[in-house]
Amino acid sequence: MDFRLADEHQMLKDLVSQFVSRELMPLEQTVLDRHASGGGYELTLEERARIDTVSREIGLWGLDAPEDIGGSDLPLVAMVGVNEEMGKTVVPYILLPDSPNLRMLKAVANERQREAYLEPYVRGETISAIGISEPGAGSDPMAMSTRAVPDGADWILNGRKIWISRADVADFTIVMAVTGREANGRNSISAFLVDSDTPGYHVLRKIPMVGGHPTFEVVLEDCRIPGWKLLGEVGQGFAPMQLRLGTRRIEMASWAIGMAQRALDMMVEYAAQRKTFGVRLSERQTIQNWVADSAAKIHAARLMTYHCAWKLDEGEDARREISFIKSHAVEMAYETADRAMQTFGGLGMTHEMPLALMWQKLRTFRIFDGPTEVHNWVIARDIFRTRT
Secondary structure: OOOOOOHHHHHHHHHHHHHHHHHHHHHHHHHHHHHHOOOOOOOOHHHHHHHHHHHHHOOOOOOOOOHHHOOOOOOHHHHHHHHHHHOOOOOOOOOOOOHHHHHHHHHHOOHHHHHHHHHHHHHOOOOEEEEOOEOOOEOOHHHOOOEEEEEOOEEEEEEEEEEEOOOOOOOEEEEEEEEEEOOOOOEEEEEEEEEOOOOOEEEEEEEOOOOOOOEEEEEEEEEEEEHHHEEOOOOOOHHHHHHHHHHHHHHHHHHHHHHHHHHHHHHHHHHOOOEEOOEEHHHOHHHHHHHHHHHHHHHHHHHHHHHHHHHHHOOOOOHHHHHHHHHHHHHHHHHHHHHHHHHHHHHHHOOOOOHHHHHHHHHHHOOOOOOHHHHHHHHHHHHHHHHO
16 A cells, blocks of 8 residues: 555645745734734735735645636545645635535536536635534534425525624525425435525624634525525435535544644754753653654544545545544644643743644634534444444
């Protein structure tokens, strides 16, 4: 077995590493200062526009978008390396277009939807969001209450969605709604493309979150959606939704690995210089154990994530592996960042360095896109099923 990236994918990973070092790292202290002063940590429009221009010029735009509309159609394996490098900075920038909604649209959009939604999205002309979770329902599709009812050639949507990123700036949102019941009693779920200017679609409130990245609650009141904006088939929205969630979970695992690697590198560099009571931290057994344990867990998480991405690229079922990496990589990175903060002592608690914000971001990762406990439950349930 060859565990190395293909040469072209390694070259891309190296290019992204250079992009992060040259374009994002110089903004890091500005972002940290902005966050510490209570002004949020988002990039300004000018900062984002400049970085967008650079990413286009050096070929980092639309990496996994279809080739026939300007993308590179890269496999998930290549994107793991890309996102690991992107995870090494706390500057809030994602190479566009964002992969999860892109891959969901790419999988099920018809020709009219490709022209109206996918192609502008790939060109960077639109921003998308997705509405899955609901107040009181969390990630349980059986508890979903948002309904879509046919009315002639249209659909009428009513319900409420929560924890939506970018809802305040999105041009359209992929809204998951119940359209009936299956024979086994489960909800039949469908996906709809809802433009942000649709009458009855309202961004109800902004929700400040740990780590500085806000989410939003949205209400849909008798939203009339033209029939052609049903994404995929009626009642067949669960599979593409899982494709979207799986893509995000691989992305989050990759970011977590990048954050953990940076935290470990910072810990090693500092421990080799800092002395306490006349002895370097690098000579303390506790620090040595933290470094060795973190390095081993990062290596394991990286291999697990590449394996999961490879299985999906090969068209294999990787549901268990997705839960493996979402649980293991995120918890590992959270632990590593915490150890790095402890190693730095008081300095690790400040916003003069990225560890505190990194730690906060990872804390949200433990909840977003399925809490660790839910993924562990899914893994255990699957294992017990195979033994009975």
